[in-house]
Amino acid sequence: MREKDAGAVLYLRKEPQITPDVREEAPDFELFDSTGVAHSLASLVASRPRVLLFYRGHW
Amino acid sequence: MAEYGRAYGAIRAAGADVVALSVDSQARSEAVRTQLVLPYPILCDPARVVVRAWDLYNPREMGGIAVPAVFVIGPDRCVRYRSIDSPRERVATDGVMRFLRGEARGEVLTRERVRAGLGEFSRAVANAVRRGFRTPHE
Numbered sequence: 001m002r003e004k005d006a007g008a009v010l011y012l013r014k015e016p017q018i019t020p021d022v023r024e025e026a027p028d029f030e031l032f033d034s035t036g037v038a039h040s041l042a043s044l045v046a047s048r049p050r051v052l053l054f055y056r057g058h059w
Numbered sequence: 060m061a062e063y064g065r066a067y068g069a070i071r072a073a074g075a076d077v078v079a080l081s082v083d084s085q086a087r088s089e090a091v092r093t094q095l096v097l098p099y100p101i102l103c104d105p106a107r108v109v110v111r112a113w114d115l116y117n118p119r120e121m122g123g124i125a126v127p128a129v130f131v132i133g134p135d136r137c138v139r140y141r142s143i144d145s146p147r148e149r150v151a152t153d154g155v156m157r158f159l160r161g162e163a164r165g166e167v168l169t170r171e172r173v174r175a176g177l178g179e180f181s182r183a184v185a186n187a188v189r190r191g192f193r194t195p196h197e
Contacts, residue, residue, distance in 0.1 A: 021138060051155060051159070
């Protein structure tokens with residue numbers, strides 16, 4: 001019962017899937033790059049603005 | 060991707076930097092980075108966590124891929140510019156450059172048609188033969 005309740009709370013707290021717009025704060029994330037180094041968005045933009053390119057990927 | 064590689068020096072000179080993101084594995088992304096000699100990192104989101112969270116996930120193509128988009132994000136994680144593009148049209152790199160230089164204030168940057176050259180097409184075919192096509196479970 002306790003586990004079920006916890007699951008329900010997690011579902012309700014799920015972050016909305018929204019593309020951040022201009023003047024909004026982008027949600028932070030952490031991913032590995034192609035060489036295995038982990039980067040958070042916060043660390044990537046810490047010293048200078050970044051152009052972030054979402055691309056379709058490799059065929 | 061390659062255009063931002065060629066413009067990288069100018070982007071750095073404008074005080075900015077670049078990072079790319081796709082749902083490809085590290086091996087595939089590294090192949091792209093070395094093939095195109097990209098001077099910036101490629102982030103890998105094979106679990107599609109970030110593309111979903113940012114609502115930039117296209118589940119209908121190629122096993123589920125990112126919607127092409129360009130953001131400029133400031134040190135406070137504040138979005139300064141965004142362009143949600145399509146496979147056929149994307150914001151012009153020189154427009155993004157003008158934005159970074161502060162020359163495009165209030166201007167709606169134009170999108171240009173994506174033209175895949177013969178080199179790009181043959182590279183894609185060669186890569187597909189060498190490494191196979193993407194699957195949703197990759």
